[in-house]
Amino acid sequence: MMNAMKISKRNKLVDGLWGYAFISPWLIGLFLLTLIPMGQSLYFSLTNYHLLESPQFSGLGNYKEIFMNDQTFTQALKVTFLYVFVSVPLKLAFALGVAMLLYKSIKGMSIFRAVYYLPSLIGGSVAIAAIWRNLFGYDGLVNKLLGTFGIPTTDFINMPNTSLSTLIVLSVWQFGSSMVIFLAGLKQIPKDLYEAAAVDGASKTRIFFKMTLPMLTPIILFNTVMQTINSFQMFTQAFVITKGGPIDSTLVYALYLYQKAFVFFDMGYASALAWILLVIIGISTVIIFGTSKKWVHYEN
Amino acid sequence: MAHTKLWTKYIVLIAGSILMIYPILWLFGSSVKSNTEMNSTSLFPSHFEWNNFLDGWTAIPGFTFGQFFLNSFFIAGLSVVGTVLSSALVAYGFARIKFPLRNFWFAILMITLMLPTQVTLVPQYILFKNFDWIGTALPIIVPHFLAVGPFYVFLINQFVRGIPNDLDESAKIDGCSQLGIAFRIVLPLCMPAIITSALFCFIWTWDDFLAQMLYLTDTAKYTVPLALRLFLDNSSAVTWGPMYAMSVLSILPCFIIFMFSQKYFVEGIATTGIK
Incomplete structure (x- = not known):
């Protein structure tokens, strides 16, 4: 009885690992190419950022400019x-x-x-x-x-x-x-x-x-x-x-x-x-x- | 009464078909028109100017379209390989293995289907710039190996779910590992969905203009659409014919693929309902 439970618990863990192994390409892509870039993009939107310089925080400056003057x-x-x-x-x-x-x-x-x-x-x-x-x-x-x-x-x-x-x-x-x-x-x-x-x-x-x-x-x-x-x-x-x-x-x-x-x-x-x-x-x-x-x- | 109705239906459908196909026929016609006949209203010229194809092939100084076709086939081919491998793995994982947070991750996958590409455009460009990948095809090819297209994962996933579970169960009892079940039993049965993914991936990568324009900065690495755009913007009345000739060649691969595998496209769209 105890043994059977142990085995089923172990199987669950093994399945879980296999599951993550199978979806790992997509997970890596999700974080590297979608989620992290989205966060960065939100941060960049609050900065003055010319490609060749580093970003300077400017708060809602870009949004103000867009809605008021552009x-x-x-x-x-x-x-x-x-x-x-x-x-x-x-x-x-x-x-x-x-x-x-x-x-x-x-x-x-x-x-x-x-x-x-x-x-x-x-x-x-x-x-x-x-x-x-x-x-x-x-x-x-x-x-x-x-x-x-x-x-x-x-x-x-x-x-x-x-x-x-x-x-x-x-x-x-x-x-x-x-x-x-x-x-x-x-x-x-x-x-x-x-x-x-x-x-x-x-x-x-x-x-x-x-x-x-x-x-x-x-x-x-x-x-x-x-x-x-x-x-x-x-x-x-x-x-x-x-x-x-x-x-x-x-x-x-x-x-x-x-x-x-x-x-x-x-x-x-x-x-x-x-x-x-x-x-x-x-x-x-x-x-x-x-x-x-x-x-x-x-x-x- | 029923007969006249059927006839009107056919007439409407045929007239519609002609309207739909006419711009494409017009492109084919223009590709064999000489300068003098370029502005005529007839679909095909009185004299077929086949030299347009020869002139167009070498129209961009220092290169031939052969080079651009090789570049395009190289990028689209590797992208197809990456997409098929990664999407099949991921789709199998979602469809067949129970793991913690599975439904959560699948919901995220479906949401990314609706995410506009513009939101990640700038940071991705900066990321690839930091990798020193600008000017190479890597920013286009590598993401395909990370199953970035949720469409393909979703398509194959739907198909895997349709395959009876008893096959895996008996294989498991026989001592087959997850990898064995995936690659020897389930995925081979998913060939129709995998082929559909490969075909869509090829055509969409072939035509993916923005990414190619951003990352392929060197003319020697240009793909067919980029070369064609260069040709189009530098064309004057003299070179319209050759430009249309190269336009015809540029859509020919997609055209041929579609002619021979129409059913995969139709079924692919019908099951996922996308594009």
Whole structure:
């Protein structure tokens, strides 16, 4: 009896050690590359820190400067919120719409799915950025098409009131990954529910709004949160296609932060910007989850 | 009635597909256009200018794109190795071994999935600068060996949980160690999830522009996206064709991988619900 307990105790200890041994690569990475850097970043945000000098404590100086005097910060915030608020809902609407068309396994479904998904896979590349500049440029295809309908041409990329919309279009174009998640969700809805609804004589629109859509709401919530978090961090396409211009009209938050850190080497200021972004993303996530009680339908 | 409905569905889907694929076709078309035809509205030119590929290959003075492709394959390849090894280990540990604080650490893993990269950008740069790693590929490759991508751990973890426990139990009775169970029994059954992780890791590392730009400061070490950006910013009307030719080549590896392994991507996204 005592022996058996000893053995089970020893087994537990051995298991515990094995467990930590297996997750040790991730634990080391967590501390070395995430937790400690986060602490440092919080500290840097309270200092004047030029890359080549050592940090000088300055209290809330950076934050004061950002909120009171920094008009570029306000502009970056405006651009980023506009980008997130327009591109995320549009992206999800397209994703859901096309998923609805695709999920009743029609012929050629996998080919359609591949075609709609492909932009998500390569949309972040420099190659796509290059062709976007061409398509929306002054001599580009979009202008020529609009011209045939008699719509006056604009230099979409280089005009401050249209440049951000080219980036939004690029983001919406990559709705494929959200669509694949919706497709997986739609497949989970039991078939007999549809049959029962049809027997009861419910119309297709009614079935969609009263049954399909409510059952998808947990996935809509998930997609909204993930897409919002990702969109707040958009960098590469603004950097390569528009370089933040013209006159800061596409200066998204991550790009402004990059400039502060790696063009002006103002590491303290950039760290403060990073923490503000973290708080903004955190609050947005909490708000989305908060409203979810009202519209997300959970099965008991 | 039902027939017309089905037809409208197909027409909408096909029209949508053309719209989705058109920018990519336009890129392919532009890569074989000569200067004179660059601004035409037709998708493909009347004369295919294959020389664009030759001109583009050597467009950056002192280097060829062969060098940049080697650099990219080297970085993406090692990153895949690191990610697969470390993520499989960590995922197995979380899924199969009971250890103190397991749920706590797993919750932390899920939270890091939502953490913006910007928060660690500056301190990580300073850390790697202190290691004297700026100008090398180490800041990009080494983190992959520490399972930094929670996505991959989560993906493999979900898969391990789906494998029946009785296999491990009988192996344990036969005197198999934890390592033996992991590497001989459970992980070989997780190949689909491991392959999916490898494919995603390859494509995301290939396109990870910011890290490459920060850490690879020497043109000789440039990856394909960096070289392409240099080419794009220095292009004038004369070199658009060659620039698009290199753009096509730059997405070709990802394109080919996707064509041959579509199902892994679709299943990977569907099970984890990410990206």
